[in-house]
Amino acid sequence: MTAAAPAPSRGNWFTRGGWWFFVHVLSLGILAVVPFTHAAVRSRRVGHVIAAAVMLAATVLAFVLFGTADHDAAGKVVGAQSNIGGTLIIVILLGGLVGLIVMRQQIYGAGAPTAPAAAQPAVARALAARRRRDEARQLVASDPLLARELRIGRPDLPRDYDDGGLVDLNSAPAQVVASVCGLEPVQAARIVQARQAAGRFAAVDDVFSWTELPVDLWNQVRDRAVVL
Template sequence: MTSRYVGWWYLPVTILSAGLLAWVPVLHAAGVLSRRRLYWWTLAYAAAAVASVAAGSAGAAIALVTIIAGSVHQLRLRRERIAAASAPPPAEDPAVARALAARARRQQARELAARDPLLAKELHIGRPDLPGDYDDGGLVELNTAPAETLARRLGLDPAQAQSIVDARASFGGAFSAVDDVFAATELPLDTWDLIRDRAIILG
């Protein structure tokens, strides 16, 4: 739906219901615009609808006032909704864009490694300490990367990184899965998510 059709039904609902349903468009706008004070207006229009039914002969006057006031109010709300729908989306934060791009590259590198482990090793995926120009998005290979690389890419201190190097020796020199590192070391729990996101095992 184009922006010019946004809220097109507001006035017809109010006018055709003789003001009894004037509260419906306002309630809808309150949810769409996330504006709390519009919920109070919704209650006011609903109260006016009840009053117009209960007031007998004076009900017609109340209904007329409700239709006029509601129509003016809803025209303004509709203009606000059209303006919001027509506004360009906010520019993405460059830092967020870079982080998402790196995440996508890590996923692509993992998929490549799963298809062709030998090629992954030739490209030095997870080994930024070795020469190469393949961008793996920041992966680190747990079985072969030196402690300094583990510390830098996994956000660990030198002692924690060294504990990974020491632990992989107890696994015959190689972990078989990323989660093996958690069983073999005493790394803090708050490091686990980042390690799972950045670590890779190439065999």
């Protein structure tokens, strides 16, 4: 059995991405790449990495435009290049602010659990199970042979590894899929039929293309499903 997971990080608004906005606004967008890079490193999402790269490129371009622009007799930057650079800074400031709001929501959610809720045993168990599912998914991605040996996603088989409550859509019986994912038996049967027709699912989201599961069940399935 796996060891008990550590208590979830609570933090506060400032430590959970709030400082991004201070850096971004107080620097007028010039240091926007700092919070964007921090978000990309923390989440490791491709979209966040691309956003950080775009923000860096836009900032560098703005400095280049200002650095190569013409100056009048008083030394003031003038001309089309300065106008473009100024517009780009405004876009970085406003667009970056919107981007940070979206990324903070994606990474940290609406906010940390309140102390009373996080202290409840049921909530703690649910959060610990969620972390075990995430760990099991990482193991599936990095070492699928070991994942099969540990029987991740097969609660119907004897095993010692606790995957937090996952089900393998490529091998588990329909009744197990229904039980773990909270589906109706007929819905789980459709998944098994689609699996047999396709040979195997390459990703969990393939299930939604091959079956007619209601959209409101998709996240429910994503939370509990894995493919091996």
